[in-house]
Amino acid sequence: MVAMPHPTSHAKAAVTRDDVARLAGVSPAVVSYVVNGGPRAVSQANEAKVRQAIKALGYRPNAAARALALGSSEMLGMIVSDAMNPFFASLARAVENAAAERGYTLLLADSQASLRTERRLIKNFAARRVDGLFLCSMLFEPDLMDLEQADIPVVLLNHSTDLATAGSPAVMKHGAGDHGSNSVGVAFQDGARMAVEHLISHGHQHIGLVMGGNAGGDLDAREVGWHQGIQNAGLTPGPIVRAPFTREGGHRAGQELLARAERPTAVFVSSDQQAVGLLCALHEAGLRVPEDLAVFAFDGSPESEYTWPRLSTVAQPVKDLAQTALEALLAPNPGGESQTKIFPTELVLRTSCGCH
Amino acid sequence: MVAMPHPTSHAKAAVTRDDVARLAGVSPAVVSYVVNGGPRAVSQANEAKVRQAIKALGYRPNAAARALALGSSEMLGMIVSDAMNPFFASLARAVENAAAERGYTLLLADSQASLRTERRLIKNFAARRVDGLFLCSMLFEPDLMDLEQADIPVVLLNHSTDLATAGSPAVMKHGAGDHGSNSVGVAFQDGARMAVEHLISHGHQHIGLVMGGNAGGDLDAREVGWHQGIQNAGLTPGPIVRAPFTREGGHRAGQELLARAERPTAVFVSSDQQAVGLLCALHEAGLRVPEDLAVFAFDGSPESEYTWPRLSTVAQPVKDLAQTALEALLAPNPGGESQTKIFPTELVLRTSCGCH
DNA sequence: GGAGCTAATGCAACCGTTTCCCTCTAAATC
DNA sequence: GATTTAGAGGGAAACGGTTGCATTAGCTCC
Numbered sequence: 194m195v196a197m198p199h200p201t202s203h204a205k206a207a208v209t210r211d212d213v214a215r216l217a218g219v220s221p222a223v224v225s226y227v228v229n230g231g232p233r234a235v236s237q238a239n240e241a242k243v244r245q246a247i248k249a250l251g252y253r254p255n256a257a258a259r260a261l262a263l264g265s266s267e268m269l270g271m272i273v274s275d276a277m278n279p280f281f282a283s284l285a286r287a288v289e290n291a292a293a294e295r296g297y298t299l300l301l302a303d304s305q306a307s308l309r310t311e312r313r314l315i316k317n318f319a320a321r322r323v324d325g326l327f328l329c330s331m332l333f334e335p336d337l338m339d340l341e342q343a344d345i346p347v348v349l350l351n352h353s354t355d356l357a358t359a360g361s362p363a364v365m366k367h368g369a370g371d372h373g374s375n376s377v378g379v380a381f382q383d384g385a386r387m388a389v390e391h392l393i394s395h396g397h398q399h400i401g402l403v404m405g406g407n408a409g410g411d412l413d414a415r416e417v418g419w420h421q422g423i424q425n426a427g428l429t430p431g432p433i434v435r436a437p438f439t440r441e442g443g444h445r446a447g448q449e450l451l452a453r454a455e456r457p458t459a460v461f462v463s464s465d466q467q468a469v470g471l472l473c474a475l476h477e478a479g480l481r482v483p484e485d486l487a488v489f490a491f492d493g494s495p496e497s498e499y500t501w502p503r504l505s506t507v508a509q510p511v512k513d514l515a516q517t518a519l520e521a522l523l524a525p526n527p528g529g530e531s532q533t534k535i536f537p538t539e540l541v542l543r544t545s546c547g548c549h
Numbered sequence: 550m551v552a553m554p555h556p557t558s559h560a561k562a563a564v565t566r567d568d569v570a571r572l573a574g575v576s577p578a579v580v581s582y583v584v585n586g587g588p589r590a591v592s593q594a595n596e597a598k599v600r601q602a603i604k605a606l607g608y609r610p611n612a613a614a615r616a617l618a619l620g621s622s623e624m625l626g627m628i629v630s631d632a633m634n635p636f637f638a639s640l641a642r643a644v645e646n647a648a649a650e651r652g653y654t655l656l657l658a659d660s661q662a663s664l665r666t667e668r669r670l671i672k673n674f675a676a677r678r679v680d681g682l683f684l685c686s687m688l689f690e691p692d693l694m695d696l697e698q699a700d701i702p703v704v705l706l707n708h709s710t711d712l713a714t715a716g717s718p719a720v721m722k723h724g725a726g727d728h729g730s731n732s733v734g735v736a737f738q739d740g741a742r743m744a745v746e747h748l749i750s751h752g753h754q755h756i757g758l759v760m761g762g763n764a765g766g767d768l769d770a771r772e773v774g775w776h777q778g779i780q781n782a783g784l785t786p787g788p789i790v791r792a793p794f795t796r797e798g799g800h801r802a803g804q805e806l807l808a809r810a811e812r813p814t815a816v817f818v819s820s821d822q823q824a825v826g827l828l829c830a831l832h833e834a835g836l837r838v839p840e841d842l843a844v845f846a847f848d849g850s851p852e853s854e855y856t857w858p859r860l861s862t863v864a865q866p867v868k869d870l871a872q873t874a875l876e877a878l879l880a881p882n883p884g885g886e887s888q889t890k891i892f893p894t895e896l897v898l899r900t901s902c903g904c905h
Numbered sequence: 906g907g908a909g910c911t912a913a914t915g916c917a918a919c920c921g922t923t924t925c926c927c928t929c930t931a932a933a934t935c
Numbered sequence: 936g937a938t939t940t941a942g943a944g945g946g947a948a949a950c951g952g953t954t955g956c957a958t959t960a961g962c963t964c965c
Contacts, residue, residue: 207678207699207700207921209920209921209922210921210922211921219944219945220944220945220946221921221922221945221946222923222924222944222945222946222947223943223944223945225922225923225924226923226924226943226944228922229922229923231923231924232923232924232925233924233942233943233944234942234943235943235944236942236943236944239943239944251695253672253675253676253695253699254676254921254922255617255676255678255920255921255922256676256677256678257613257614257616257617257622257677257678257920257921257922258613258617258920258921258922258923258950259921259922259923260613260922260950261611261613261614261617261920261921261922261923261949261950261951261952262921262922262923262924262949262950263922263923263950264950266613276632276638276641276642276657277635277638277639277642277851279633279635282632282633282638283633285632286632286633286659286661289658289659298656298658298673298677299658300654300656301632301657302645302654303642303645305642316609317654319609320609320610320611320612321612321613321654322563322611322612322613343563343609344563440851440852440854440855441854441855443855444855469852469855469856470855472855472857473855473856473857473859476857476858495633495796496796496825496852498796498797499796499797499799499800499825499826499828499829500825500829500856500857501828501829501832501856501857502832503829563951565950565951565952566951566952567951575914575915576914576915576916577915577916577951577952578914578915578916578953578954579913579914579915580952581952581953581954582913582914582953582954584952585953587953587954588953588954588955589912589913589914589954590912590913591913591914592912592913592914595913595914610951610952611950611951611952612952613950613951613952614920614950614951614952614953615951615952615953616920616952617919617920617921617922617950617951617952617953618919618920618951618952618953618954619920619952619953620920906965907964907965908963908964908965909962909963909964909965910961910962910963910964911960911961911962911963912959912960912961912962913958913959913960913961914957914958914959914960915956915957915958915959916955916956916957916958917954917955917956917957918953918954918955918956919952919953919954919955920951920952920953921950922949922950923948923949923950924947924948924949925946925947925948925949926945926946926947926948927944927945927946927947928943928944928945928946929942929943929944929945930941930942930943930944931940931941931942931943932939932940932941932942933938933939933940933941934937934938934939934940935936935937935938935939
């Protein structure tokens, strides 16, 4: 009787570079040169033999070994506070595409609005030696110790430390006083102000605000912009309702707004997602949008497009954001000083504000 | 003048296990034992010294080296066809949470409904030696060659190869004739049938269908269920409109539906996302939901909750799906034969169907 | 007091690549 | 024809962990 391999032992050892070398009749180094278009040239004859062996064996280089030797994982991390939010999802997609173009794999993680989770994820990414990290934190001063120690560059995405900046892509240089990481964002304040000005151009005099709360307790630039737009027009601010950055938050904000003694004729809402919830609450109360209450949202996420009515919103240039953030991450600034890049927003006029 | 380190040379080499060992005055092996609660015991005195050294140096084990030595990356991959779809986003979150509980990091990738991208991602995951892969492919027979060669287990998620199966979590054993990977899904057909039966219980006799198209060209089980529900009641099927699984697709489907000569009094829609677009089109045409046209959707994603009117939908048990898929991936079936686990769905009754 | 045991630890091989450095061959130059 | 030179390829040292095996010290038990 012939010795048979154990039936369940289908654990074929992975094909390694040495196997390829053996089959091709060359040294392991040559295989590496071929695979990477390596630092040294290889004769055409050998290159062909190697490629053939690779295909025959189904060889696939081990990324872990490569990362170890190279000191680079060719992975980038990204942490968002809510991956289920269509805006973050679209931002993540843009970043992933940009990264893929440069040969990087994006590790997307969702902190689920929890600081503990965020910290755990940062540690995890640091251990995995990602080559860089995009952070859409809720905190303005996230805990970057682990990253710094591991010497991993970070760019803060969608952070609005912006002070009134007008015009096109602004660049601000910071000193060493800052937390020392680059950040890329949009002009929250400008965008909000423009939205309010647009509502005013529709004749609204009494404009409320539905504002999400950030964990830091800092004043959100969108709120400042809203206020500014109203004051510039010599009007008095309408009611402010604070609620989480969720559909449910927006819904509750809507109910609360309607319970107030005096109802505004228009509201600016700090995110599309909240606006969706708000619209729902408005309809439930039998109100017409925009006739009884006009709505202007913020983000320009895909979900703003097919609500009822369709949401007018302040769109963030997601692709530019992603592209710029990637560049900032891959080419860390020379002087060691951190930069903040701020993009302008664009008004997307649909029906919820009264247009059309 | 004292020699100074070059100002830009802040490239502090990463702290390694050997550094820790040196500082703690023990051998590198002991450090490993402490970090992993390793295979061997360590004296309390030394453990304390090591932990202190780790903290002092900010040591963080290199995951690549660990993966290389261990032969396991402790990463799981997941590919979805559209990460911006709130349903997939919620599924991914559930999977990520389940994986994190077991110490795995989830690599989420978005094939963006492109087969070429899907193939590229699979190759990438195979190279990274993920310990397993969740696949929400659009194809019924995705190209798993790369995975098989790399001996990476796969589970197909949200695939509905289901033949009419009733009742609670069903398990079907397949022979070797199948593609040989496990799959976990929900009873699409049952769910759709239940939705139709519910619409019929509201008195509807003329029920249409808005159906997404899958790439495979196979008949979607939801369509079968819709048909079955109608036939069981002795009714004749309403119009069928086919459109992509997107909001825009749903919107166009709505316009097309209204352009038909005879309008149904209710529709079953194959996904929440399409239903959102459909609602928008209906409102634009001045129709009332559910009075003029009742709508029943499918998925139970978070976005169904705050539409106007709120969507009645067939909810998929996302958490169970994720949990089960993870277990199937981590504990590959013994006999080598693949299993298919199917979960029942649940009707979430809101207002779009006529309830409340 | 020596054999035998256990607990704690150190040594070194291995995981699969990348790449430096050296050797070897063959062609080009004088 | 000898010497230089470039082009190709091989050997082997990292990279930073894990872990089997050997070693040591400190016991107990006869």
